[in-house]
Amino acid sequence: MFNLFRAQLMKRVGVCMALILTFSWLSIPGPLAGAQAAAGESAADAHTTYNELKSGQRLWKDKQYKAPEQPTVYLTFDDGPSPLTAKVLDILKEEDVKATFFVLGEQVKSHPELVRRALEEGHAIGNHTYNHVYKELYSGAQTFWDQLQQTEDIIADAAGIRPRLIRAPGGTFGNFDAFYFYYLDQAGYEVYDWNIDSGDSARPGVPASEIIQTVKKGPFKNETVVLMHDGTGHDQSVKALPEVIRLFKEKGYAFASLTTEVQPIHFSSGKIKWSRSLTEVGHEQLLAEAGEHMRGLEAAGLTKTASAAGEEEGASLAIVPKGAGKAKDEPLLPLELRLGERQLQLDAEQYRMVHGLEEVPLRPLIEAMGGQIHWDGSERTAVVRYGGYAAEYDFSRHELRLRAGGSLTAVHLPQMELIDGTVYVPLQATLLSLGCRIADSSEENGHMLVRASMSGGFVVSPLY
Template sequence: MNERNRKMELRILAALCALLVLAGTWTAFGWKSQMEQVAYASSQRMMMEERAASDIKQTAAQSAGTVNVEWTAKADKPSEEAAVLPSGGKTALAAAPAKKHEKVIYLTFDDGPSIHTSDVLDILDKENIKGTFFVLGQQAERNPKLVERIVKEGHAIGNHSYNHEYKTLYSDFRNFWNQIKRTGQIVEKIIGYEPVLVRAPGGTIMNFDKQYFELMDKAGYLVYDWHVDSADSKRRGVPAREIVQAIKKGALLPETVVLMHDGVGHDETVKALPDIIAFYKSKGYTFDVLSPEVKPVQFHVGSTARWKRSPVSTAWIQDNVKPIETLVAAKDPMTFTVETDQGQIRLEPDQFMSYEDKTYVPLRMLVEKLNGTVNWNVESDRVNVEWNQTAVEFDLKQGQLSQTMPDGTIQIHEADLVSQNKMTWVPLRVMLDAFQVKMFHYELEPVQPEKPAAA
């Protein structure tokens, strides 16, 4: 009897186990179905968590004195890009300095320029920090002077489509492409070059599919989403206090891209901006502009389709998707004249060059034009510069400059240096900022050919 009871108990136990397995399988499929339904809503958070985990791992490796080889190869390997002399001279390869990993905030502003952009620029100027402006083509057409001011004051500029209309942009890649090219041409007419930085209206999540990403990459554009949404556009008239709170709840990554807006109706963003800057400064962050040196942050492709569209044909791609020309030599030799509060600085065609949307000049030549002094220590690869009671030391190996402030404190800044023609070239604006020289405007003028001597 006991033997029969034991067999019965074993049968019951086996049946229970089978039921549990079936229940687990049904639950797993139920979870999967739910996850697919909300994948588009959670993908941004997943991306941020993955990036945060990666950054924590990298930071820990650095602290322990180890290096993640794969990460270093992507972030620290100097790129060989063409440094093109505006004189139209031969293209030379210049090694781009490695981007140092520190706590950096990239403030980005979408939908401008508008009546609020001047206020944003005034605040950034007062705080002595730079931002990145993703402009709409139709707004750039209306406000070309603001586009010029953005660039002249050292901020980065990006392409945000022509009119921001989602249905048009995301119903067909050809529409998106045409708006990007149209805006690029508008901006190029204003500032002289087409921006390589792009931000998709509304972000790429649920808007971009695989082909959108592939074709933008094929053309050489860099598409940037964000880590932190200031929530200043979730409804009309979001108050400044809510914007600041959204910022404070956002991720604090070693490199953090922040989304804000300077378009019409965003006066509360202007009010919130000083508090946002103060918050990040209190957390030990510095500020910088997005550039090709900054790896684009991009959302995952959503698993649920939002837009019904068909892929564009191979023939259309071959006829239309051409690489963006980011560095173009001038057809004729040009002189570059900069008006500053210390007077005029005139540079001959061989005394400046464009590299990654920055103007570079020989270090010694610029200091001498400012009537300063340069002392070069060849053994230590350091350069000591003095001008107007301001002392700056360049560490050529580390790509840094140390600035002694009036109160005796020392500030360390990154200085992207380029070695060419046996000279050290420095970003013009970085040097002027270090010496507190204010740039008013600049002019490029063709070199006039010499008239033949009279017979």
């Protein structure tokens, strides 16, 4: 990315160089073009945006959020997973309460099974950066962005999801400037602060009784986000949790996990605690990376806001799994996929259920679509072709490259698996990204039946 970006800069000052060595056979739009495309801006507009952000003005995409029908509390736990997370999950399960865990990448590497368990039990996972070191994270937006991507990759490896929920270590007050918010918004993330701090990290060993009394002070809003911690050393937070839950139950609150439908809480700006600066060139680079991330979400059909009763089917696939799907001990049904006049039938042993989502083998799916697929063993890459489009699932780099009309989009660590020589991809997300419109799915005559209309084009999903 850096070399491509440098090439764009040299072109702008009239220096002609050829830096595309590794990917010389691909046509890849440069970062500056990607940045402007991401924001839909001309060069002049991009310059204006940079100056507005530099002045401290926060700029946002137009979005719609859904207010809950009754007062709702969102319990959130930061800095895990740790051995204490298992105890938190036990309490939440006993109380029939859903929560959100903002996890650190370095902790996920040590306890991936706890992330998987949280997802299986219906909780949401958010990204809390890799190491929680303030002086690194707030030295500049690029470092913060890099830590988010590092953690996102780790979570994807551990649990097969890429969260869009973000929490800044220490909160955004005094740490985030307008640039930080802007890049995350452009990339399709949502940043969540809180309106009740339990005070469990005010100092080491805050007693459970003090945590409970702090929470009792409120404020108790229609949508209340409570900050707690499940990292090492927060045994008292675990001890206080049942009483915190009882408090909100007595006040008539519903409990829910955060999703991208929930209106985010953002702290006011405050005086930035850190000395940093961002050049216009650096701004263009970061905006390009944010735009690339957003294009991956759009290609996967994951940028729509999921509505009630699943009106936008697949809108939040693989982002915040809800624990839906069959129980572990419930056998899968044979799967029948009807693609217009074409059909694909898979026995229960031929596909997988992962976090409530069907994963199917790529080859029979593509062939049922009328496309072609070839496995290049030397490159460990599955090459898919359909009309004038191509996609390459590269397991040596763990990357998906999408090509159409002479342009290319590369997505690092997409959700794809290679098991005993078979490439598996999530069914619904793949169908959506292929341009197919899913009509309905139901159980009929002992089969799981999915109906979808065929598309005229072919765009393979990054499968975030």
